[in-house]
Amino acid sequence: MRRVALPFLTLSDDSVVLSDWTIGEPGEPRFPLGEILEDWDYEKDLEVGVDITIDLDQAALDLALDATSLKLAAVLVVGTGAGSLPRVTHNACIKILDRDETSVRLETALAGHTLSSQLYLEVRILLDGPTASGNQLSPRFKGAKLWHTDLRVLIEDSGGSRFPIELTSFTDSFQGMPEQNAPWYVQWDPSNFHADFGGNVRLYVNADIEEIAQRFVDGDRLLLQAIVADVMTQMITTALDQENEDDFLVSFEEGSIGQQTRIWIETAFSGQNRQSISVLRRSYPGRFHASILAAAELGDEE
Structure with a gap:
């Protein structure tokens, strides 16, 4: 028998506030991250971050779940490589959002020698709990993706196969x-x-x-x-x-x-x-x- 993937409620954009992305060398001031990362070479390690805030009451309404027990996981995904899809991705940072912690900062260090052509950054909001309440359309499984946004940054002006x-x-x-x-x-x-x-x-x-x-x-x-x-x-x-x-x-x-x-x-x-x-x-x-x-x-x- 074929299994059918049923739809479930997700977060509206009104539930999530994302700050501007920032980037900088370790120990140095951060600056806003645009669509092109200039004046950089593979010798330079970087740190990138973004602040995320959840309106938990609005999120509970969106998901038809109890706001007092609602827990979400904010995940920073980092990828690199040329082309429309990054060749290498990994979960770089995970923070829990709940009634006690509605704002978190997602950040990670980037080793310069691992980067190539473009930097891919994605924020995902996943369900952490509860998994046994709500109505028929509420998300039921831990890890269900409820919201996401991404940013692609060309490094060295999409430098192709140049090397240090x-x-x-x-x-x-x-x-x-x-x-x-x-x-x-x-x-x-x-x-x-x-x-x-x-x-x-x-x-x-x-x-x-x-x-x-x-x-x-x-x-x-x-x-x-x-x-x-x-x-x-x-x-x-x-x-x-x-x-x-x-x-x-x-x-x-x-x-x-x-x-x-x-x-x-x-x-x-x-x-x-x-x-x-x-x-x-x-x-x-x-x-x-x-x-x-x-x-x-x-x-x-x-």
């Missing part, structure tokens, strides 16, 4: 390590192609090599092309080494390392399948690397 670049002294950061004398170093986890590209790929440029540092600061296009090609090569070769690479990159979400790698493969080796690219890599490594280097060429500035 840091000019740093390798003598200080990588003392005694093999990368100490390298002109640059790309840090990423080859075992996690599902990770957000922007939050999990980091490039360090060696400030101890004065010529490299100056060319980087000046935006030297050949240097940047070589750096981007190195990132591309690392990810493409790792993907090609996967046993089931034919299906390996198909299902990765927008904004992930896997999706960006697939785009790079299609750009550098247009119209070629895995087998032909692998043959090129084994038999003609010079052409393989030159194809990637050519695909890394930066377009002319407008």
